[in-house]
Amino acid sequence: MDISFDKVSYTYQPNTPFEHRALDEVSFRINSGSYVAVIGHTGSGKSTLIQHLNGLLQPTSGEVKVGEYHLKANEKNKQLRKLREQVGVVFQYPEHQLFEETVAKDIAFGPQNFGVPQEEIHRRTREAVKATQIHEDLLERSPFDLSGGQMRRVAISGVLAMNPQVLVLDEPTAGLDPNGQKEIMDMFHRLHKDKQLTTILVTHSMEDALAYADHIVILNQGKVYMESAPLEIFKQQQALEDVQLDVPEVIQFVTKVRDQLGVELEYTGQSIAELAKELTRIVKGDRVYE
Amino acid sequence: MSNSMIIGQYIPGDSFVHRLDPRSKIAIIFFFVIIVFFANSVMSYGLLALFAIGSAATSRIPLSYIMKGLKPVWFLVIFTFLLHLIVTKQGEVLVSILGWEIYEEGLIQGAAISLRFFLLIMVTSLLTFTTTPIEITDAIEELLGPLKKVNFPVHELALMMSISLRFIPTLMQETEKISKAQASRGVDFRTGSFKDRVKAVIPLLVPLFVSAFKRAEELAMAMEARGYQGGEGRTKLRELHLGKTDVYLYILFILLVIGLFLTRS
Numbered sequence: 379m380d381i382s383f384d385k386v387s388y389t390y391q392p393n394t395p396f397e398h399r400a401l402d403e404v405s406f407r408i409n410s411g412s413y414v415a416v417i418g419h420t421g422s423g424k425s426t427l428i429q430h431l432n433g434l435l436q437p438t439s440g441e442v443k444v445g446e447y448h449l450k451a452n453e454k455n456k457q458l459r460k461l462r463e464q465v466g467v468v469f470q471y472p473e474h475q476l477f478e479e480t481v482a483k484d485i486a487f488g489p490q491n492f493g494v495p496q497e498e499i500h501r502r503t504r505e506a507v508k509a510t511q512i513h514e515d516l517l518e519r520s521p522f523d524l525s526g527g528q529m530r531r532v533a534i535s536g537v538l539a540m541n542p543q544v545l546v547l548d549e550p551t552a553g554l555d556p557n558g559q560k561e562i563m564d565m566f567h568r569l570h571k572d573k574q575l576t577t578i579l580v581t582h583s584m585e586d587a588l589a590y591a592d593h594i595v596i597l598n599q600g601k602v603y604m605e606s607a608p609l610e611i612f613k614q615q616q617a618l619e620d621v622q623l624d625v626p627e628v629i630q631f632v633t634k635v636r637d638q639l640g641v642e643l644e645y646t647g648q649s650i651a652e653l654a655k656e657l658t659r660i661v662k663g664d665r666v667y668e
Numbered sequence: 669m670s671n672s673m674i675i676g677q678y679i680p681g682d683s684f685v686h687r688l689d690p691r692s693k694i695a696i697i698f699f700f701v702i703i704v705f706f707a708n709s710v711m712s713y714g715l716l717a718l719f720a721i722g723s724a725a726t727s728r729i730p731l732s733y734i735m736k737g738l739k740p741v742w743f744l745v746i747f748t749f750l751l752h753l754i755v756t757k758q759g760e761v762l763v764s765i766l767g768w769e770i771y772e773e774g775l776i777q778g779a780a781i782s783l784r785f786f787l788l789i790m791v792t793s794l795l796t797f798t799t800t801p802i803e804i805t806d807a808i809e810e811l812l813g814p815l816k817k818v819n820f821p822v823h824e825l826a827l828m829m830s831i832s833l834r835f836i837p838t839l840m841q842e843t844e845k846i847s848k849a850q851a852s853r854g855v856d857f858r859t860g861s862f863k864d865r866v867k868a869v870i871p872l873l874v875p876l877f878v879s880a881f882k883r884a885e886e887l888a889m890a891m892e893a894r895g896y897q898g899g900e901g902r903t904k905l906r907e908l909h910l911g912k913t914d915v916y917l918y919i920l921f922i923l924l925v926i927g928l929f930l931t932r933s
Binding site: 429432434459462463465466467469472474475476477487488490491492522536537540 | 842853855874878
């Protein structure tokens with residue numbers, strides 16, 4: 379689904395001393411089927427932004443469009459339910475939302491609310507646990523008996539079982555071990571491609587943004603600070619540093635090598651192996667001249 | 669969510685009322701609540717109102733806040749006022765509407781009771797507006813101090829109070845977070861029959877309880893790891909001190925009491 383924000387502002391607790399403008403005339407577009415990373419500091423408005431995607435928050439002014447659904451200020455959308463079925467949100471620490479007696483029931487909770495038939499729920503549950511690599515033996519266990527990592531996977535399965543068209547991920551791997559992080563991120567990327575989802579990833583990890591996203595939106599103090607393809611964004615190291623953001627390590631490395639050796643080297647998405655080859659060629663090539 | 673929850677919200681400031689020792693504030697409010705019931709003439713009510721309004725003014729809390737704090741009790745005030753109008757049948761009949769007679773005494777009684785309500789709530793909410801919860805618990809611990817002699821667990825009680833106060837905002841945030849997560853999974857908290865709405869609360873309550881228990885356990889562990897033990901021999905980071913301002917307050921209050929008894933009819 380195409381998503382667009384048109385001059386969206388959101389103010390918390392308006393007309394009180396605690397008034398806080400979290401989003402300030404934010405405008406951008408997300409094409410259907412793209413993988414967008416939203417980056418920004420704590421308090422930059424990321425969480426507020428994603429809550430507009432399924433109508434948890436309504437803009438104070440401006441308009442949000444998600445596919446055929448429109449969210450405007452002071453206008454009640456009567457199709458919120460349908461919108462929420464199509465936009466799956468994996469919140470930070472989603473394991474906190476588990477509550478059912480068994481893993482299977484918890485995964486089925488979302489689809490049940492949206493009136494999916496029992497058989498289809500079964501099929502989706504099996505599909506979801508396969509994707510998140512939860513062993514089927516765990517389905518009849520209580521979610522509270524599982525380890526933290528397993529609980530996270532169960533909670534994610536619960537969102538996947540809704541079969542959303544748009545997947546919103548708010549730091550889905552925070553607090554997981556490095557292996558688990560990679561597994562989960564790879565899983566989301568695979569789903570994104572296989573099901574042609576529109577994915578919005580909120581993250582602090584520049585590495586993840588570079589590895590998975592095809593578009594990056596950087597927020598700073600409630601405004602869109604930069605917006606472009608990852609390689610374009612990471613070329614502007616100074617601008618990023620101005621808002622205390624880093625460039626991925628691999629790009630930092632390439633820039634340092636280029637500046638110190640004074641050679642022609644550009645990061646264009648090469649793998650580590652390809653980079654190594656390129657470097658060897660440069661270094662060896664220099665030796666030939668000596 | 670927290671917009672209507674004004675009662676018990678501390679508003680930082682540096683006024684005369686803010687700087688008073690919380691023990692003085694609690695004691696004065698305690699006695700004020702008692703003497704309010706002794707007032708019975710216009711003058712005596714006037715004196716009490718003057719004291720309450722004066723304290724509110726010196727606290728520099730915006731009037732709109734104090735009014736918001738009164739919101740939850742408006743119903744009670746109006747209800748008792750009407751009750752007095754209907755039930756009391758003394759004095760002259762003032763007006764008669766559709767055979768329902770309003771007596772002079774009823775009007776006076778109703779007005780007096782409503783005024784009492786306002787005074788009580790205004791003064792007590794002033795306590796929570798100008799005193800941090802921690803100060804209040806410290807003060808209660810000190811004021812209940814004598815009960816230690818009869819083995820009453822004063823310190824533990826104060827600790828329980830401050831811990832629960834400390835976790836109210838945390839639990840509110842948690843509630844909001846979980847309700848958003850469940851709303852995203854299709855739970856509708858706002859519409860549907862009563863039964864549906866009660867059912868919708870379960871996915872909210874279970875995670876909330878789970879996390880509250882987990883948090884309690886973690887807190888207990890952290891306290892134990894730092895060798896926490898009860899009140900005996902434990903010193904305080906912030907000691908309470910009675911200052912000159914407190915003495916002024918006492919003098920003022922004693923004058924108020926004397927004035928009240930002089931103006932009673």
